[in-house]
Amino acid sequence: SAQSNTFKIGLILPMTGQQASTGRQIEAAARLYMAQNGDTVAGKKIELIVKDDVATPDVTKRLAQELIVNDKVNVIAGFGVTPAALAAAPLATQSKTPQVVMAAATSSITEASPYIVRSSFTLPQVSVVMGDWAPKNGVKTVVTLVADYGPGNDAEKFFSERFQLNGGKVIEKLRVPLRNPDFAPFLQKVRDAKPDALFVFVPSGAGAAVMKQFLERGMDKAGIKLIATGDVTDDDQLNDMGDGALGVVTSHHYSAAHPSAMNKKFVEAFQKANPKMRPNFMAVGGYDGMRVIYEALKTTKGQGGGEALLAAMKGQVFESPRGQVLIDAQTRDIVQDVYLRKVEKKDGQLYNVEFDVIKGVKDPGKAK
Numbered sequence: 001s002a003q004s005n006t007f008k009i010g011l012i013l014p015m016t017g018q019q020a021s022t023g024r025q026i027e028a029a030a031r032l033y034m035a036q037n038g039d040t041v042a043g044k045k046i047e048l049i050v051k052d053d054v055a056t057p058d059v060t061k062r063l064a065q066e067l068i069v070n071d072k073v074n075v076i077a078g079f080g081v082t083p084a085a086l087a088a089a090p091l092a093t094q095s096k097t098p099q100v101v102m103a104a105a106t107s108s109i110t111e112a113s114p115y116i117v118r119s120s121f122t123l124p125q126v127s128v129v130m131g132d133w134a135p136k137n138g139v140k141t142v143v144t145l146v147a148d149y150g151p152g153n154d155a156e157k158f159f160s161e162r163f164q165l166n167g168g169k170v171i172e173k174l175r176v177p178l179r180n181p182d183f184a185p186f187l188q189k190v191r192d193a194k195p196d197a198l199f200v201f202v203p204s205g206a207g208a209a210v211m212k213q214f215l216e217r218g219m220d221k222a223g224i225k226l227i228a229t230g231d232v233t234d235d236d237q238l239n240d241m242g243d244g245a246l247g248v249v250t251s252h253h254y255s256a257a258h259p260s261a262m263n264k265k266f267v268e269a270f271q272k273a274n275p276k277m278r279p280n281f282m283a284v285g286g287y288d289g290m291r292v293i294y295e296a297l298k299t300t301k302g303q304g305g306g307e308a309l310l311a312a313m314k315g316q317v318f319e320s321p322r323g324q325v326l327i328d329a330q331t332r333d334i335v336q337d338v339y340l341r342k343v344e345k346k347d348g349q350l351y352n353v354e355f356d357v358i359k360g361v362k363d364p365g366k367a368k
């Protein structure tokens, strides 16, 4: 609270279950940010309270309520999946507590509460970039395959619209269940439809299964290319996907191979603190989310409540490990560069190597 000498951040993440890698990545990145920037800001001791919601919205809601009412946190943050971010939104509004969304990426999330600020990305933001690239690079027909919930629906819609605007043809739109998906019957349909490419979105953690089944079914040998958002060639899993992943082109806002001095330092420090992990786009969302909170606390000199913090989060411009970013003051969403990347081998390891960039992309889900 404003009077006490601690500043509490309630970090709600999926630490167990299907989305556990998201929680692991974000917690590690948040702790790295604190280790690098100190745990005292504007005279306040920063306290990070991590809670596991198992990516289950009912649990998210209960945890957010407890953190706000009992622990009196100054900020709630994290939110590994869209339903979790949406479940906490009304509580952020009622209690005037800033909610920093570090992972979830459905466009509409920021409209669920005026107290939401997002440090991750949106699916429309990265999908339109693939919708421009593919038809200019020999892909005339596609089948889309997405996880059947908010971000998948956004990816399907915004990729397809842009792809068709550029003269491409979408033969079929397939949606797989979010929980325990079996991709086999869907991939059989894709084989029968014989598109130039299959466009895929699945959430972080599910990409390796898609890649495995795509290769096992010989889709690539049948002449069907895999194109995707970078969620599929997730840096958390990519290096274990095998050489079959080589050449896969994706669009996304972060690669561990992003060749900036700041990113090299970030990756090195992250891996030193977490020797078995490579930071992925979730880690960067967590790291930058902490930056947004720290800077807002500095600007308000530790004196303000939720409204003042929120105002100080809006409009922040800074260099992230991903590149230059802006927290749009109107939408509270992140404006960032989106890259085209190809899976390549560097020093014996698989990476998403960036080969083109679209600068300063706003969420197209909000552009009027």
Ligand code: DHB
Residues within 6 Å of the ligand: 022, 080, 081, 082, 083, 103, 104, 105, 106, 150, 151, 202, 203, 204, 205, 231
């Ligand atoms: C969401 C979750 C993910 O793991 C991801 O890669 C993209 C979006 C989400 O639920 O919003």
